[in-house]
Amino acid sequence: MPEDTKVSPIEALPEASREYGAIGEVSDEPRWGMAIDTERCIGCWSCAVICKSENDIPLGMWWNRILTKGDDLDTPTVGEFGGLEMSWVPLACQHCDDPPCMKVCPTSATFVDVEHGRLVEVNQEDCIGCRYCMAACPYGVRVFNWGEPEYPVEGFDLGMVEPRPIGSVEKCTMCLHRLIEGQVPSCVWSCPAQARIFGDLDDPDGELVRAIEERGGTQLLEEKGTKPKVYYLEPRRRRSL
């Protein structure tokens, strides 16, 4: 699709949908974060697919994947008491407050964006493709551009983000381009199960912080000291008949 026919998906939305995705009032120095409710997550991959579309992610690459806890895709495990269990872990950049990927980057291409909610971002121009960051990231969420990006249909790069150059590393930006427009990331907006809560981790009265406190939100690989800004909410307790 030619560049000039592109319409911002945000602008194209009906007002009601824009309202649904609006971040609302924002403090001067937010610390953007997210909670993912694994009780509500249904493993549908909608967030991963819209991420691919929103960010023009080429074939073979995913910024956001849905892991099935304990086993292969959609395969349950046998739990402690012999019952079957299955739940999902949507996994993308954790936007750590202490990101190991940044520490190893020789060109400072990866940085904590203090102007935009302290998210971990990559300046693609400065990336030299050494992939130290990929080795350093304990979450395995960074992907490398080995060649020319390929799309399912030529010319149908519908996303609103510049394609990344060959030889550079890319990852989830928390839809920075949407945040700037006052809209939540597309994975949050699109989640049909309403499993994602986006907000300011420094706002003690916000829905995000309250949910993390009430539900005892946990971070992935907390022991690594990376201080992720993404939290996971545990499934509710089951009642027997």
Added chain:
Amino acid sequence: MADGPLRVAPPPADDAVVVVRDVWKRLGTTQALAGVSLEVQRGQVQVIMGPSGCGKSVLLKHLVGLLRPDRGTIHVFGQVPGSGYVHKGANYRAAAVLGMSHGTSFDYNGDLPMAMPITFGVQNAEHEAKDWANARFLLVVGANPLETRIPDAHFLFDAAANGARLVVIDPVFSATASKADTWIRLEPGTDAAFALGVAHVIWREGLHDEAFLRTYTDAPLLVNESTGKRLRESDLTEGGSAERFVVWDERRGGPATVGIDRLGMPDGVEPALTGSYEVRLANGARIAARPGFDHVRAEIESWTPERAAEVSGASPEIIEKLARAYATEKPAAILMGGGANHWYHGDLIGRAYALLAVMTGNIGRSGGGFSVYVGQYKVRVPTQPWWYPDEIKPPIISTIYWVEGRTETMNPAVPYPENGFKALFLTFSNFLLQSPNLNRVYERLREMELVVVVDPQMTETARWADVVLPATTWYEKTDLVATPLHPFLQLQQPAIPPVGEARSELDIWSELVRRIDPEKWRRYFRDVDEEGAIRMMLAAGDDPGGPTEGITLEQLREGPVRLRVPDPDIPFKAQIEDLAPFPPVSLPAPIEATQVFLPTRRIELYKEEDRFLELGEQVATHKDPYDDGVHDPAEYPLRLLSPHSKWRIHSTYSNNPWLEEIHGGRPRVLMHPADAEARGIRDGDEIEVFNSRGSLKAWAHVSEAAAPGTATLPEGWWSRYFLEGKGVNELTSSAINPIHEVWYVPNMWAPSTGWKDCRCEVRRA
């Protein structure tokens, strides 16, 4: 979907573009087409393009030539019209004006839950999805909304957050089962036994709602012990009405009569629900009669939890606990899906679950109900002026008869064509993949002189067509849509212009009708476009209290508009609150067509029509799956289940490259480790799945998620993804249940396909 290598969208030419198979030579058109060097091998597809006069119109005129009714009928098949009243409606309109027959889809899809017309007199009726959140108890049976109702799944979590209990019944440990408070694994196809066991406990412990049964159902209506038929006033007194039924008034100790114009009981009458009574007929004879519910009582008393457990595989304890919780935690909703409905005896399964909802008075209440969520069938606006212009209606034939031919038990109202079928015109359908008993379907296909497919994609069906007409996707055209789960009308507005030479179905039909019968084209197609059709339908329902009262096209352009239905939308509200007789209307059928399903105009737990009596199905009961009688369980020990997949909508998006990256593009057959081990099969192995109807080769997925004794292969995979075979429907059955032929109203009381009623064996490939 809108683009890609399989899009049927040839580059621009000056005229309609057709894709042709060599069958045209059989039709004797080789001469006319010699100029375009049409050297096509069997099964190969070519696109015909070229300058005017090269023969393209000749092809279309041969379609015209086929329109001679003396040589048989052209059968049009399009999928459920609820998902697009305009373009799917264009099929009906064209069939009506050109004298073709039109096929049904809701019944053919196996989605028509025959328990609904049998019990409630309606095609189907369900609580809108948002009402799930109002339930205190959710019983999900044979349904997997987390994978197949993805946008609505959150309502289950909303209910759970409000303290509701979620119980899931499924042989497979599904995504939905993983969220349940309690997951109950049943032997596939034994739900009726299980539900009757639950009913047994509810009855035994007195947890049922007697007032509900008396007021709204046929429970108190007396049945003549010797004939099995209900007593009428006319049986009791000379000149009495045949439309007044008889109850036993316990207060007076004698018979009383009730009419059909209003639910409830005459003042002061306290009808018996059980027992046997002597009644004196007009001719002086004394006969024994029992209330309809006494027949239900006898049946459920025989289903002790122990017996129900033995058949269904659930424990007697869980049956008892479930019964108590379901009957006391109100409102309680039953959400039934295709897994329970897609059986030859799916009607009995549905009737058994419906019995639970009726016995506990959970009908017509927010948060309660017995809802069967299947298909996008629902016609929510009066479509008649658009579909059936000048009240001309095409003969509508249950598509299963195209496959099976006439049956001995076929209802005489089925307009089966006198000279048979000679051509098939398919739209909105991957018919040659998604039909049951595919090898038989392919045999029928050989009898067709012409197969035309209208599709945006080069599907398995399009590959077999003589002519493929490139269609627009829904991203490229205007339509009016609604769904059963959300009572909103929505204008589908094009997001992109038509790709290549693709045209909408309405455009295609208009063009065909113009060439075939210019006079009819001028009258019925020339001056109407999508918006005209929509205005026509909106106007037809724009009466005070009508479904589209005050709804305009202009409003729809701004966004979805809620239909004029109660909020939340709950079936049978008028019956429960205002004592209006059953059934409510099922569009597009007139009420007269469906009223006959319920001669009592009440919820019918007892059926008196001869065939129900002959087959012993007066009340809900359990029968073993049909395929057990076709395939010896010793030889074919596994049940083959073919549920919907979250990676597709049936076969649509089967070839989506992004989704292929997720699921790997390999059809996997889910098997239990014990079954796999017994056959020397490991996870990922190539395997053959077969029965007497067909076979396929795919890959094994070995997991505890599978029920022992089952093989599960989600439907919708295109044939080309298999190692061998056309797909799961080579094995599925097209058997017709004669109960489904007692009446005939297309898509409403008609043969419903039993996809899951299928045995097979698996071996290493």
